[in-house]
Amino acid sequence: MSILEFEGVRKTYRVGDQEINALDGIDLCVEEGEFLAIIGPSGSGKSTLMHLLGCLDTPTEGRMAVCGKDLSRASADELARMRNREVGFVFQSFNLMPRLDVVSNIELPLIYSGVPARERRERAIEAARHVGLGDRLANRPTQLSGGQCQRVAIARALVNKPRIVFGDEPTGNLDSATGRNILKLFKELHASGKTIILVTHDPVIASQARRVIELRDGRIAREERS
Amino acid sequence: MSFLVALQIGLGEIFAHKFRSFLSMLGVVLGVSSLIATMALTRGIEEGTRFFMQQVGGLEFVSIVPNEPSREMFEFANLSSGLTLRDAHSLRGSATLVSHISPEITLSMSVSCGDSGNAERRKARGILPDHFVIGMHGLAAGRWLVDLDVERGTRSAVIGHTVAVQLWPGTPAVDIVGRTILLDQTPFEVVGVLPLYEREEDARMRQLGKTPRPRRWDPFRQKNEAVLIPFSTMFHEFRSGAFPEDSMDSLKLDALSVRVGDLNHFRSALGQIRSVLDLSHRGVDDYDLETREDWFDRVEASVRAARLSGGLISAISLIVGGIGIMNIMLASISERIREFGIRLAVGARPRDIFWQILVESMLISFLGGLLGIVASLGLIEVLKMISPTENVPVLTADGIIFSVAFAIMAGLLSGLYPATKAAQLDPIKALRYD
Numbered sequence: 001m002s003i004l005e006f007e008g009v010r011k012t013y014r015v016g017d018q019e020i021n022a023l024d025g026i027d028l029c030v031e032e033g034e035f036l037a038i039i040g041p042s043g044s045g046k047s048t049l050m051h052l053l054g055c056l057d058t059p060t061e062g063r064m065a066v067c068g069k070d071l072s073r074a075s076a077d078e079l080a081r082m083r084n085r086e087v088g089f090v091f092q093s094f095n096l097m098p099r100l101d102v103v104s105n106i107e108l109p110l111i112y113s114g115v116p117a118r119e120r121r122e123r124a125i126e127a128a129r130h131v132g133l134g135d136r137l138a139n140r141p142t143q144l145s146g147g148q149c150q151r152v153a154i155a156r157a158l159v160n161k162p163r164i165v166f167g168d169e170p171t172g173n174l175d176s177a178t179g180r181n182i183l184k185l186f187k188e189l190h191a192s193g194k195t196i197i198l199v200t201h202d203p204v205i206a207s208q209a210r211r212v213i214e215l216r217d218g219r220i221a222r223e224e225r226s
Numbered sequence: 227m228s229f230l231v232a233l234q235i236g237l238g239e240i241f242a243h244k245f246r247s248f249l250s251m252l253g254v255v256l257g258v259s260s261l262i263a264t265m266a267l268t269r270g271i272e273e274g275t276r277f278f279m280q281q282v283g284g285l286e287f288v289s290i291v292p293n294e295p296s297r298e299m300f301e302f303a304n305l306s307s308g309l310t311l312r313d314a315h316s317l318r319g320s321a322t323l324v325s326h327i328s329p330e331i332t333l334s335m336s337v338s339c340g341d342s343g344n345a346e347r348r349k350a351r352g353i354l355p356d357h358f359v360i361g362m363h364g365l366a367a368g369r370w371l372v373d374l375d376v377e378r379g380t381r382s383a384v385i386g387h388t389v390a391v392q393l394w395p396g397t398p399a400v401d402i403v404g405r406t407i408l409l410d411q412t413p414f415e416v417v418g419v420l421p422l423y424e425r426e427e428d429a430r431m432r433q434l435g436k437t438p439r440p441r442r443w444d445p446f447r448q449k450n451e452a453v454l455i456p457f458s459t460m461f462h463e464f465r466s467g468a469f470p471e472d473s474m475d476s477l478k479l480d481a482l483s484v485r486v487g488d489l490n491h492f493r494s495a496l497g498q499i500r501s502v503l504d505l506s507h508r509g510v511d512d513y514d515l516e517t518r519e520d521w522f523d524r525v526e527a528s529v530r531a532a533r534l535s536g537g538l539i540s541a542i543s544l545i546v547g548g549i550g551i552m553n554i555m556l557a558s559i560s561e562r563i564r565e566f567g568i569r570l571a572v573g574a575r576p577r578d579i580f581w582q583i584l585v586e587s588m589l590i591s592f593l594g595g596l597l598g599i600v601a602s603l604g605l606i607e608v609l610k611m612i613s614p615t616e617n618v619p620v621l622t623a624d625g626i627i628f629s630v631a632f633a634i635m636a637g638l639l640s641g642l643y644p645a646t647k648a649a650q651l652d653p654i655k656a657l658r659y660d
Contacts, residue, residue, distance in 0.1 A: 084573020
């Protein structure tokens, strides 16, 4: 069974009197364990697609199912639950809480799944070790380098053991050497069986994926498998 | 998200912005402290009033006084023998709800002691021993008038504090007992001295070493200036000569004081007194019942009014404090939109955000309430020093609990709108927000 299923998905935004079709009929199936890259110029709708895939939004039209669950008309609470349990998100700008230390940042998703405090901490430390931050547990994001911040974000995305991990330009704010390291981390995750979906406009990153989808004007213009 | 976690996040937020949090608390601090102080103040007045009421004889006290009969009954006035000792007897026999009865005859006499010549005219009263309970008297020294005094018509007198001080300045009450007092040149033995009855305020001023200023109307004056002698002595020594044909029983009384045994049956007791007296007076309404109900009702109404107005003002300041919290919470959530975006992205439900804000604003008001309790202690001390009221403020637990509960309510209400606003955030827009 596909882990992500999109059938004729449209997303329309109203800006004043104008209707903008950010997504204009997307049909897409992603199997569990795939490594997918979504590319396209800005304004092609890849961010919108990312938001739908990441359960941050619902489509205006069409059917969308994540992990076998139909979310076409899902409520805010259902989406929140999916984001919490099934989906991990890594952002270009890290999106860490500046006042919280590494462990508290990583355990954030567990707070919303009702995990008791002690177990939260244990699992957060474990996730931090997993991304190589075992010696930075008490630091705040401002005391970390960009690469370390992104590792914290990845640990946070992983801490609740999701089946899918999304990266929205995860290397966009990093220098190339650090970016390669982060990319390596994503490949390791893929090797351990996670479904990885990256949104990028960097052809080097896209070339690492087994499957590349190019969006143009809200439609899938090209698909490549290697 | 559990309440404990919300509490933790809220505390973290409050301590991260200490000054801002303190500013938002300030309104609640002032509101709670003034509410507690007001409640303590009115409670003090209430207790002072209750004490005062007890000192003047309490609600149970009813005075039966002679009165002009109404115009319809005027022609039949002769049928009644007026208020006499017989009424006291019949009340004692028939009015079961009345526990104590004391007839009174008042006579203005010159009062002096043998040693110094200066005599003063005072009202002496002939009474029965029941008067001790009816008037809620105490004794500074000596004994009260007893049945034997009445039976034998002894020349014994109990005098009030003012009288004692005027006759023997500086002499302790114990030494006054046993001395001789002249009532219209008739020697009496002082067997008892009453304590000084005074208002709480005056007592406080005396403790501070000041002289209480004289009052235009002193409710304790009658008790402090009392000269009390046995009823029979009063009759035999001073009244029998005027109308030799009178017997003691038919002597017209100046008043008949009674005490109602149980306040719960106050109305029925008054009815009993009326029916007994109507019978013995043959229907002539030449008497009147004076109770303290109206007076006490007025006092209680004014205490209630004071409590209400003080409470209202404090409640308004608490509401203003709540608005302050709302203001700052609104500013704070628009500053933290990105934080909520992150929380939503990792799986917070809108209601988790809602609770987080609500708990935070309740926490601010609760902490403000705690500070308010501390502030109220100081405020009460200040009030005690400068207070124009007669009574010491009384701090009560329910006053504190009520005020803090009210503050938390204000925090809850003022948190609702910001919390709703924060919960309506769109995660995508919130994440993009800078």
